[in-house]
Every structure is written in C-alpha cells, then in structure tokens.
Amino acid sequence: MQQLMQASNGLSLGKSSFQGHNPSWRFRSTPATERVLQYQAGQKIHGFTVKEVVAVPDLFLTAVKLTHDNTGAQYLHAARDDKNNLFSVQLRTTPMDNTGVPHILEHTVLCGSEKYPCRDPFFKMLNRSLSTFMNAFTASDFTMYPFSTQNGKDFQNLLSVYLDAVFFPCLGELDFRQEGWRLENENPSDPTSPLVFKGVVFNEMKGAFSDNEQVYAQYLQNKLYPDHTYGVVSGGEPLAIPDLSWEQLKHFHATHYHPSNARFFTYGDMPLEQHLKQIHEEALSKFERTEPDTAVPNQPHWDRPREDHVTCSPDAMAPDASKQNTLCMSYLLGDITDTFEGFTLSLLSSLMISGPNAPFYKALIEPKIGTDFSSVVGTKEASFSIGLQGMAEEDIEKVKQIIIQTFDEIIANGFEEERIEALLHKIEIQMKHQSTSFGLSLASYIASCWNHDGDPVQLLKISDRVTQFRQALKDNPRFLQEKVVHYFKDNTHRLTLSMSPDEAYLEKQVKAEEEKLQKNIQALSESDKKDIYEKGLELLSIQSKTQDASCLPALKVSDIEPTIAVTRVETGTAGGVPVQYCEQPTNGMVYFRAMCSLNSLPEDLRLYVPLFCSVITKMGCGGLDYRQQDQQMELKTGGMSISTSVNPDYSNMDMYEQGVLLSSSCLERNLPDMFHLWSDIFNSPHFDDEERLRVLVMMSAQELANGISNSGHMYAMTRAARNLTPTGELQETFGGMEQVKFMKRVAEMPDLTQVLRTLPRIKRHILNPLNMRCAVNATPQKMSNAAGQLDNLMCNVASNKKDRKPVHIIPCDILTRAHRNLVKRSPNFKPCQMKTFFPMPFPINFVSECIRTVPFTHEDCASLNILARMMTAKYLHGEIREKGGAYGGGARMGGGLFTFYSYRDPNTVQTLSAFRKGVDWAISGQFTQQDINEAKLSVFSAVDSPVAPSDKGMGRFLSGITDELKQAHRERLFAVTDKSIVDVAGRYLGIGQRTCGVAILGPENDTIKKDPSWVVK
Template sequence: MTNLNPHPAFTLKSKHHIEALDITVLLCEHTATGATHYHLACDNDENALMIGFATQPMTSRGEAHILEHVVLCGSQKYPVRDPFFSMIKRSLQTFMNAMTASDWTVYPFASQNKNDYFNLLSVYLDAVFFPNIHELDFAQEGIRLELDKQGRPEYHGIVFNEMKGAMSGEIDQLYYALAPHLYPTTTYHYNSGGDPKEIVKLTHADLVNFHKTHYHPSNAIIMSFGDIDVADIQARLHDDALVRFDDAEKPSRGKQFVSMTETRLNEPVQVYDTYTADVSGEKMTHNVLAWLLPSITDPKQRLALRLMEGVLIEHAGSPLRAYLDSSPLGTSASPLLGLDDSHYEMAFYAGVRGSERELADDVENGILELLRSVAENPIDNETIQTILHQIELDQRHIGGDSMPYGLTLMLEGFGTALHGGNPVDMWEIDEHLSWLSEQVKEPNWVQNLIKTHLIDNPHRVRLTLSPDKDKAQRLIDDEKASLDKLNTTLSDEDKALIRQKSAELATRQAMIDDVDILPKVGLDDIPKAIKFAHANKQPITIGQDERTLYEYHAGTNGLYYYQVVLDLNDNLGILNNPLLPLYLELLSELGTDRYDARTFQAVQASVSSGVTARISQRTDRHDKEAMTSYLVVATRALARKPEAVELVSDVLNNTIFTETDRMSELLQQKQASWQSRLSASGHSYAIQTASRSMSKLSSLEYRYSGLPALSALKSFLKQSETDQAVWQTLSVRLAQIHEQVQNLPKDVILVCESDKADELKAVIKDVLNTPHKPVKSSVVVHDTLLAFDELSNSDDNKDIAWLIATNVYHNATAYPATTSGHEDTPALTVLAPFLRNGYLHSAIREKGGAYGGGASFDANSASFRFYSYRDPHCVATFLHFEKSIDWLLDNDHDADKLEEAILGIIGGMDKPASPAGEAVKACFSELHGRTKEMQEAIRAKLLAVTIDDLKRVAHTYLKDKPHVKASLAPLEKESQMAELGFDCHKIG
C-alpha cells in the first residue's frame, strides 16, 4: 500500500479501509481554499483522477456544457488552442474526457504511466482553474453568427450542432419533455447540455461569469485513485493551482453551491407534448408516470428504494415490468423505467411506449392499480432475497471494461459527495445491506415503501408524448424565421462586424500552435511487451468430445465468470441465416421445458447476473472472405452460487420457442429501443453501411445486424398485426437454428479466484455431462419470412443515404483495404489517426462545426473509413475526406506528428480491462488466432512505420480509388440526397 500521509497544505478529515475492494479512502481538505480531495489508495497502476464542480445552470442556454468545451481550449500556462486534443496525441492515457451532467461537471483522466499522469494533471488543473475563455473559442465551440454567400445570417457552433443531434433522439426528447414538470423550480428543470433554441441567447460574458462563480476550489471535489502517494498528488494540486488563489482576483474562498430542494406538488399534473418522428403513426405515443422521491444522501433510504425498484421491475417476471411489457395499452415498457438516482432528489418512472394519446388515463390507472395490488398483498421472501442478491452482485462486480475501474468508482460516489453525503456509502454497502436484510423481515415493510413513495405521493407527473412528423421541419422553419427576423435588424455595420469576427476565427483556426509547451511522453515510454492473461488449458470431456477448458485465476471479488463457447466456424447454414441475430436476442429471454419465460427470468436473477448470448467474429488474417466465428453463452455469479453453471446449460439444451406472446413483446422492445438509438449512433451505422461489401463479415453484419435488419424487423412486426401465422413460422425456424446450435462443438471459459476453481470445475464437468433430451421441432416449415429472407439479397456498391428523424448528418466513406495479416496493415492503422490529427479534426470539427470526425482502419471489414458525427454539413465533409488524402501526399510532415499517431494507437491497445475482462479478451484473441507473440510482432511493426509508408499506402488504397459513401441524413433532405447520387432508404 502507498504512503497515506497527506501533504502539509491539506488536512486529513477521515480515513476508511474498504476490505472488499482493498481500498483505503482518504478524505482531505485543502486548508486555505476548502477544496475537497478524496483519494482511493490501492495497488492498481492505472492511476486516475477527476476534478469536479457543482454546476447549477438556471437556463437551458448550455453554459455548463459550453464552458466544459471552452476551458479545454487553452489556459494561462498552456496557451494553445486545443490542449485537450493535443494531449490525447501526446499521451499514453487510458481515458481522457470531460462530462456535463444536470448539476455537475467533471474532468476525468487515467494513465498507467506516472509521468504521463502528472503531465495530464498539470494540463487539467490549468485548464479548469485558469482558462483563457477566449471569445473566439466560445464562438467556435458554443455559438456564433456567420453570413452565407447571400449575406444572410446563420448559426454555427460545435455544441449548438451537437445538441441539435442529441435533441433529435427520441429518449432525450422524452426526458426533457418530462423534467421541467417533475422539477419545476430547480436546476433540473433546465437542459444543462443546452437547448438549441436557447443556446443562441448565450453570450461570452455569461460564460466568463459562470466560470467565475462555479469553478472555484471551494466548489470543487477532486477524486483520485491508484498507487501514487496521496502527498505527491496533493503537492501538484497545491503548487500548480490551489496556492494561486490568494488575492482579490482569485480569493482563497469562493461560493460553494448547495443542493437544491424542489418545491413539492400538492397534486399530480398531466402534460401533453410531441416529439420528432419519421411518421405520425399509430402506436407511437409514450405514456409515462414520474414521481419525485427523497434525496440521495441517506444511504439506507437509497438502498431501500433500490429494493423497492427491484421488487417491481428487476426482471421480466417482476410484477410492474411484466405488466408494462404485456399491456395491450402499449408495445413495451417505457425506456424511462425505474429508479433514477442521478439527481439530488431521486425519481421513479413507469410507463409504456407504443401507445396512444387517448389511452393516457387507462395507462395511469393501470399502473396505479398494479402498484396497489403489490402493496396490498404479501411479497414472498424468495423475491426479496433475489433483489438482495442482485444488489450484492452489482456491488462485487469489478468494472473497468468500458471505463477505467477507478473512474467508475469515482463517478459512482461523486453525486453523493457533491450533495453532502459520504461516498464511502456507495463503495461499501455491507453494513447497509445487513440493515436492509433486517428491515425486510418487518411485516409489510416493502409494501409501505410502495405506498409512501408511489401510491400516496402527490408529486407525480403524467406525460403523454406523441409523434409529430412535421416537428423536425417546423424546428428548421422556426430557426429560419428567427434568422430572417434578425436579418432585418442587421445594419451594414453589423454585417461587417460579423464578417470580421468570422475572419478572425478562421485566422485563429489556421494558426500553428507551439504545442511543444505542452508536456508529453514519447515512444521510449511505450512498453515493448504487452500484458496478456494466460490460461491454464485443460482437456474436458463433453459428451463424446474431447474439448478444452480455459481456466484463468484473477481477483474477481468473490465472483466467477463462466462462458460456453460454441464453434461456428464451418457452419455457414447458421452464419448465413438472417434470423441468427433474433435467435441470439431471444435465446436467454424465453422459457425452457421446465419454466415459462417470466419464471425463468426470476430463476436466473436468483443465482446469477442473468444469461447472455452473443457472437464473436473476426475476419481471417489473410482472406477477407473467410472468418472465425463463435457463439458465446455466458453468465456471472457469486462463487457461493455454482448453480448458475446449470442455467447456461438450461439455455443451450432446454430453451423452447413456443411462447410467441413473449417473443412479440421482446421484439417490439428491440425494435423500439433500436430505432430510438439511431441518432446517438448515427456515425456507426453510416460506417457500417459504407463498408458493407468489403469483406464477408462486414456484409453479414450489415444485412443481419445493420439498418436493413431494423427495417426488416419493423416490417415483420407490422405484418404480424394482421397475419398471426408468421409467429408460428418464426417459432419453428428459430427452433431449427437451436437444433443446429446444440450440435456444435463446445469449449469452456472459467475466470475465478484460485481457491474456488476446483469446486467450480467439478460442477462444470458434472453439468456438461448430464444427459439431456434435445428439444426438437416437431414441425417442418418451408414458409418464408419475406421481410428477413429478402435480407439475403446482396447489395451493390451504391452510395446509400438512410433518412431518419434528425437535423444533422452522420457521414462516412469507405475504401477497400487489407486484412490484419497484410504487410500494409500497420501503416494503414497509423494513417487513420495521422489524418485525423493533422487535417480532419480541424476541417470537420473546428471549422465545420461537427461534433466529431476522423478516420479509422478496420481489419474485420478490410476497409479504411472516414466519418463525421452530428455534422451540419454533407457535401463539404465528403470533400474534406478526399482533401485529407491530398494534404498527406502534397506536404512534408514532421516526425513528431507520426509519433503522436503511433502513441494514440499503442495507448488504445494497452488500455487495461477488469481482471475478468482481461482474461476473456486474451482467450478470444487466441481462439481467433491472435496470440501474444503475434500481437507483439504487430506492435513492433506499428512502431516502425514511417511517413513514406503512410504516403505509399495512401496512394495504393485511397488516392483516386473506388469507394462507397453513406450518410444518415434528415428526412427532409431526401430530394437533395438523391440529387447527390445517393440511393435513399427509410426504416421499415
């Protein structure tokens, strides 16, 4: 363990060791300024730090969000235009970001290199406490006026365009239609990210003032995690920032914002609103109830409400979830469902999507009646114990596969700390869990929670949100009318000033910064070897087959991770089946020969995290028309519950596909959820569309898991409303896939702590060799499911535009390239960040106003792709993709820029996962033929790439070479996209 003595400038307020996590939490206060510092000391070399502030905007002009962008555009010590993006290129960071929530803003980073960690800390400290907040950076990142070729004003700005994209998402519109009524007087009433209609009212002076009042050390909470001594971290905090708060301009003490308590409603309210949609069709309305609950600062009450939530909606068999999923008043439960503890005062949501406006009363009455029924009847102890089990399972699971583990912990505790609670209560809940276990023994204790916080709680809002196919165009027209009105008030002098500011911004964007004033690491700091978890491979007999058990020992905090891996490699009958993705979606959600679907979900929840099914695929290293494929059925469980192993076998051996009502519910949910995420993931779908024909795997993924599959699912569900026979056909065809899957060869992955391995292996061997009667389909059908079977028709290489309800573009261009084993792959891999860093970021984001843009090489699709995200432009962006190639070929380039590109690639490769995640990642790398030695050889080749290599592969694969374009574009732009040569498609 590291030295736990704080720096002299800090006062130690408390120290607490969390046994289960082996972390010691220090709470310190900077004596002079009152800045709060939580340090989570542990033996983890992925050190992380987060600087956070209470930010409480009382408008929807986006000041907190835009400030988050602008403070990272240069500071007193580092006066370069974009130190944040520059440090991404000059660092081995495993995470760098900035995030704005409703009532806080945080600046997190992580690195495994200690020099790099302190470099990042220096840049972040100067950025948040001493930013330049230049007026032109506000214009670039936030909002500005420019004049078009005819001299008419237009709005531009990165956050402005980002929020246009965000607010075209169905779920965002649902939440922000509800929040102002649930929180009528506090900061949560407003959109902290910014409403585009309101962002245009924000001024530079507003931003400067918001920083002055909110970004003071007295209002800061700093959290750190890892094996660096706390005193070393605090020395940097003090010397680089906090000690400088000592005069009239920067006083040692500033305002500390306190949590806002909402004025409570005396009676429920009803609200009607609309959202942008492709069509104003039937069964597209959301009817949702929301209740305001107590604050998050009481850990016992928070845990009690988590239990209440679990009793109602933990799994498909829970009463409220079952009611909402199966209700004829909607197609599925609302995406706003359950306990929301992200604000000072929590909320609970329940409702349906796919409903009708005139059914609002029925939905409300049905939910309240269901709640009364639960509250008036006994709740069996098994249900309570299942929820307590799930809470413990969540607590013990060590994350870190998508975000560094330390940052995950810090974000879990930050809200509690912000609002005056003790974040240790979020990291160590054993004592509170014991209290909860005693409380539930009291008669009607859980029922009384439901009565108090839901049934008898008058602070309830009912929102009816209906589709409006004309709303997107109306928003465009409203913005145009606003600009037309503004145009009538602009004098020649006003327009001259706008042109002058535009010219100044263009000059600033074209400046070559002296980035050498920023700290950096170099190629010498890159470890030559990679970390790679090695399995203890053991033979295991499964039936008549001799297969392999891959055993990994890791610090899993009392959990084990169990996966059955089925080899699909030679079974094209399964891989080419357009219903395979639906099969995977439904596999663990349906019933078995012993349990119906809802009961089986309860059984899964009682002993595990649930069972999941997925497919793992990689393109062959040398042949783009070949691939390795594995079907994976997995679970996670407490080591004291080995019966979870049997669940996986139940799913594989005993699933039945006859519960068509449940299948309908699940597919309705999938379609609605999929469609609502299009705007948020638009660039991914554009990339997938553009590269769809460049490898066997990319073709399969596009047709069966891309937008054609969504369109087919939507068509199938529409057809099923009038032709119930299609469910019988689907049922039998899924059962036929299942019969094929049962006969696939199986291997096993087990990740656990070493002292649990032998017991678990004995259970695994016993379960896998227990005879079972294969579930066979008694019916053979040859009927087609036209919507899905037509997916097998191959697409040509047309440029495609998918038209969706959005007001920004997501663009992509793909060029055929190489597989992972080709000699040009390392150069193509480095070329992508080189083009992004040197040209695309500036052209598409800074100057073009898109939220993001770049390039990537993907060996699975054997393609090199350009993309943009939440982009106000279409034609100009596609031109920039091509211009970036000319920029590379027509200019000389510094070796430093090449080094930056390589650093970024290696940093991404070296990002650690959780202990279990590292083991599973290593196992699948080997299964797909990517050994440790092979990966280290690729690493060496990446480090050897030259500028000449980049130019050579650009000539070979990109310059004047065939390519495919794709765009997710606004519905209203169909004629324009067609004129540009795109084949226009709509969903369903």
C-alpha cells in the first residue's frame, strides 16, 4: 500500500497526465459511450438513480453521475473505449490526532473480511488475477482503494474482494499488531530478549520521515492549516503511532467507512449496469443512510502572517554541505471545489515557477542562492508555496525579500502572451496524449475536489476552462496580475517556514523512541509482559502457517491468452539512418525516438554522460538562448529529452548495447518545428555558459540526493548488480550511487570550465548519424509526412551533407541488423562477488542481493521468472514484511539477474538470511501446483500489461526483442513445471552455485563495519 502524505490540491493539471484515447479528431460515439448515452436523468438502475449524463469530448468519454437511493453513496462512471477498466472507492477520512489511524486502517482492512476471512487477501489476489494495478492510498483527508484490469471476470473477482474488504473487514487484533504497531520481544521466541516496537506502518513512517522533503512538506501542511484535520499527520507520526489502540481503529472504521461517506468511480468499456448490480447486491444493500460527520471546515484565515522553523537530518549527499537550509513562503488560497478558480491558479502557479522563463526561476534559482524549489502541499483549500532548498543560513532574509519583490514585479509586468500560449499548448498535448493508466489518472485527478463535494464532471471539462480563461484575459488584460494581488500581495494567511539541519537529529530521534519505549515498558506488569510474549508467539505462529486461500476467487492459467498480439512495424531508412515506423491511433500526436550508440566513447567520459543528457536540451541551440529554446519546446512539442540507455543482449550475458535515447513528441502540425529544434541541438548546441551549467548541475545533484530516501531499494539493487554483468556495471555508473557521488563532486567544483570542455567531446561521439537508429509512431495518415520530415532532419545532421539518401520503407528488418551491429562485447569483464554497505542518515535499511543467471532467450529464464514471483508471494512476503516488519520485499528476474530486495526494512542480516532461506524453500519443493499457477498469473499480468500507442514497438526498437522471441518466451512460461523450478533454484541460486553481489543502504551498523567481507563506502 502507498501512503500519500498530500492530496492533490487541484493546482497540478500537468501531474494528472490527462490523455485522450480515441484516434478520431472529433468526439464520436464508441460502443462504450453509446451504451451510457441512452441513460436519462431520474432513471433507476439496481438501487441507483441517474443524476446526469454528460459527454466530455475533450477526453473522449461520457460521464454518468448517480446516487445510491438507500445510502446516498455518490457514483461516477466514465465510459470510454479503453479495455483497461478501473474501479475505485474513496472515503473521506479525517483524523484528529497523529496516530496514523486512517493509514493503519487502510492496511488492516486488506487483511481479511467476512466473505474472505483468509489472511492478506489483498496480496494473495495479486497472484490470482491479471490486474494491471492494485493498491490503496491514504491522503490527508481521504483513503482510496483502486484496481484496474482488462479481464471482465477478473474485474468482478477483484470488485468482490475490494467491496468486502472495505465495508466488512475482520479488523483482527493480530492484523492490527502486524500492520500498525506492537510491543514485542526482539526475538519473539525468546521471552528474555528486549522488548521493541514493531509494525509495518511504524517502519514505513520511520522511512517516510527519513526524507527531509517529506518532513518539510508535512510540517508545512500542519502549520499552514493548524485548526482541523490537516494539523495532524494522517500517515502517522512514528512516535505517536504506539498511542493508537485496536478499539480506536475499529471505531474509526465504524464512523468513516460507511457508504454514506463513500464515492465510487468506475472507468472503461465494461457495462455500467453490471458494476451497479454487483456493488448494490454485495455491499450497499446491507446499509441504511447515515449522516457522517466528516466534512472539513475551511481554515480560519489569519489576520497576520506567521513564521515557524523545523529541523532535519544533515544530508551526506547534499551538493554543498554548508548549504542545507530550506525556506518557503506558503499562502492559503481558495476552495478547490471552484473549478475555474482552481484552473486559473494552476496556470498562474506554472507561469510563476515552471521553467527558465518563469519569474521565480529567474529570481531564486539562477542567482544560485539555492539548488531547487522547495516542496508544495495542498488540501481542501488550495495553497501555493514558493521557496528554496540548498541555501546558506545567511541567505534566508535575502530570499524572503526576493519573493516579495518578485510578486511586485509580476503585478507590474504581467506575463508574456507567448508564455501563456505555451502553457495552454501543454494542456492540449496532455489531453491528446494517451497513457495506459488513464483511468487511474482520472480517479486521482478528481479525488480531492470530489472529496469535498465539488463537481467532478465540471473538473473534466478542460476545454470549457480554457475558453473561460481566454475570455477572462480578453475582458481584463490585468486578470492574472489582479489574482496575484488578491492571493499573494494582500493575503495575510502566509506562513514562512524555514528548515535547517541538526547534527544531532538522528540521535534525538533514536533517544525519543527509546524514551517512548521505556515509558511503555515501565507501565507493564509481569502479567502484561507474559501476555506480550504469548501474543508474539501467536502472531509468529499464524505468520508461519500456510494460509488457505481457497475462499478467494481466482482466474485460471487457461484464462491467459496463448498468443501475443502482434505489433506491426515497417522498417526503412531516412538519410541513410535505419528507421522503425509503427502506425498507431496516436490521436494526432507524433512520437519520435532515436538511439545513439556510446560504443566509441572513451572510458574517461562515461561518468559525464548522464550530466550531458540532462543539460543538452537546456543550454540553448542554434540561434536560441536557453530561455528561447525552452519557450519553443513548450510551444511546439510535448517535451524533448535525452537519457542514458543500457540494454543487455537478449542471448548473451556479456554483450550489451550502451547508448543515449532521444525522445520527443508533438502535435502533427508542429512536426517541422520539433525536428528543426533537434537539428539545432545536433548541429549547434551551446556549451559556453558556465553560469547556466552550474544552475543545472546544482539542481541535478539536489534531485539525486533527494531521491535516495524514497528509492533506496533501487540504488541497492543497482549496486548489488555492479560486478555481475557489464550491463550492471554501466547502470551503476549511469544511475547508481556512483553517479550520485560523482554529481556531488561536480557540484562542489569551484570552476566548471573542465566540465564545459567535456560536453562537446561527448557530443561528437553521441550525436552522430553513423551510430543511430530512429523510431516514429504516428497515425497512418501522417506517417509518410513524418518519414519525409525525418529524412530532412537526418540529412541536415549528417556529417557529410552530400551523402543524402532518399527516404524509403523496405520489408527487410534492417533495424534488427542495426541493433545487432551496435551490441558490444566486454572482453575484460569478469563477474565477481562483492558486498557493499552505504551508511545513510536513515532509521531503516534498503537491502539487496543479486545473482547472475541467464539471458532472456535461455530456456531457464522462464522458470526463474516464475520462481521469483512465487518466492515473493509464498515465502519472502511472510518473512520480510509480516515477520520482519519491512514495508516491502521480494524477488525479481530480469537482465540476466535474479534480484532480492527489501524496502524500508528494520533489519539487515535477518533479511539476507531470509533471502537464503527462500532459496532453500524453493529447492525443497515446498510449493503446490496452485502456487505455480498463481505465479504464472502474476507474471502474465506484467507481460500482458497494456501498452500505449506511443510505446508500441519500443521493446523491439530498444532491445531487438521481436514478437517471435516474445512468443517463444511466452510458451516457455506456460511450460514451467515444479521440476524445472526446483532445478533452476538449485542450479543457479544454490550455495556454491551462485555468483552474487550484496548491497545495503542504511544507518550505521557496527556488525557490518567489523566484518572484513564488507566494503563500507
């Protein structure tokens, strides 16, 4: 489950990723929309009454609003021609203390229910369905339970489990103790071992609050909205979590988890009637209407601004150790249920902050006072926050003055018309771009507004808001400036919050936890201690038992399609460069990619490649400075980026392709402009502005440093794989802890001249048509135009313009040959074992062990894939999460590596032992045919996850894996048996057989430091 510290505040259209799905230019009826267009307001359907039916052409959907007659439950259905159907139910949850009751309840309701009394039906359904998404979220003021699937039978199965979990959970005491918190002997089997706090949410929130950005955002929200539910931590303050009792948890469920307090949302092409019938019969018909007291009052506005301060842990990875202060000015704005005001404030926010042309970017980022903008939060009433992180303490007053002055300048000067147009163009792109998780994006986007009784359908009518906005600007050219005066200049509800590092921060946290622990222990009688020991044994006993999940619904392996859907591509050349053309219903968008090989790049430049990728599109090109370049990219494209790409060969572990991937998209009408921008980036990028480079370096280094506390398991996995394959070594160089430390060193350099000189050297090796291949996804009607434009681009950037070769599409697969020609063998690479420990300022660990196995086309790859899923579900989940208290953990297979990992884990050696015991469990064959079948379902749910039109054919383009190779792998997955699983477990993972790497990121650990087998960084 994922705990969301903040709800969306209705000010972030961009984050919601609105995407159109239908290939037509105009809204036209589809089977899904035609069915619901027949409904009439007032019509009764399975206990519900239709309130309104509204076509939303912008998003190619028809919305149906309904109310449940008996309970008053609200319902919104978005009918759309999309097979990836989604369900979600959200409940307004308004805690009034820091115990994390809604968050712990979110975990506990998914641990068994009346109809499905087995333990952990949520995690068990992950392996009994073909879901494309399953999760649950706790926000500041609501809890949401969404899932999605492309299979109709699966939808009904999951809906049944979710409804029963939410409205009829068991809420057992042992589940509360496991998921929330408990006092227990460190070793549950030894009553003499010390008593400690345990619990999944307890450890999750310790991990969450090891992220300084999260600490700041949470404190900011609590202090800006101090008078009601936003003044507390909905996820749980770690030291307040042990104040929550099981009785309080059950009471919170009784008062908040009632259909009268619920909002149901369904999306996709399945019939609405079927959903309504099942929801009414299985849940809502068993309730009567109540009047839930969960409404959130508006925060009383202050008559004068306030200031506050918070401390945090020093960041060892910070770009500048002497600049670790954060300052933010936050303003309480308007009610988010006013959709036009919310839209206007969203645009205003972007105009003031986003990109190098924004006033606050110019005023705060470019003077290099700090490294990046600080956090933003939001709730029932929108807020706007502006500030800096990575500042020196002496600059705090200066930043306050700059913020006030910048608002004054905006009021005086307004915004350029072209910047406003660029922003509106971005919204047009977002509406046309199609994603595979549109339903989930939609559910997330409407959640906050709908939660406070705003109209979700009005929120979806984006074109109406754009028209209204344009009219407002036309009627009053100072429309936006007046908003700035009202919401910022004259607003007395302003919080100025500073944060500074405290060297003793972690020590104080440890001490506070120890004091809390001792206080709890001192209140215990001998009888209480005996009871704790016995409950610990009882929980351990239940956790250790094989659970009977036969009550849960499940798909069968026979429900999986035996063959893959073939993606048709054509190949040809443009200007002599191999190109893959894939015709798709892209809704008027063109998607361009190019892979540029790094094979000729000298070794000393390799570490600089990610930096090159992050700055090459942001420093100016041709006749454009970096501000003009950014403006043109916003006006003419859906974004242009370059990123590193390392792909292992599908048949040989010691071969790989290293390169950089160019990606961009645009509306069909802007294709010449997009390719012209690429031409300028290739032919005349600007590498002469050290001041601009320093700004980008500081932002990049800060972003990397901030990311470790949330993605520590990814860094651990990358590091563990470093010495096992050439691909692993490169991925550590480009995106692991090695890159984080390198960027910190670059950020600390007083003079970046040498770095500036390095960039053109990299450019000569990378941006070279001789080592390139391209891919274009577009509509059939526009493909020939795209091919012609691409030919012009390639001829413009060719080193010899006389070598102009005509565009043509030919049947032979030159792309595959081009890909194979760029694959490189690493002759000197020798796999070796290594254990690495990174001491980090966290109270929890991220642990990984990687084992070298076989490539994608090897006959054993399928068995290892099934083994990883089965071991995760049937062994590691119980050992690492349930018994160990980590937020998550498991195994995965890919890139020739079998990888174990854990996330926000209180343990280290115990988890490594669980990894090894998991292998013993597999070798001993302690699993059933049902376990194998469930693992196959889980693997196929990932293999068959939906692919957006923009990404069709990309697997083939990037890795050379054809549909034929995918089908062969699919058949091997179906053929996996218990014998093949036991065989691969022993042959690749058994002691004496494996070549493995281990990595841990976590707090200081004397046991590891004293062990000479570990390398401590």
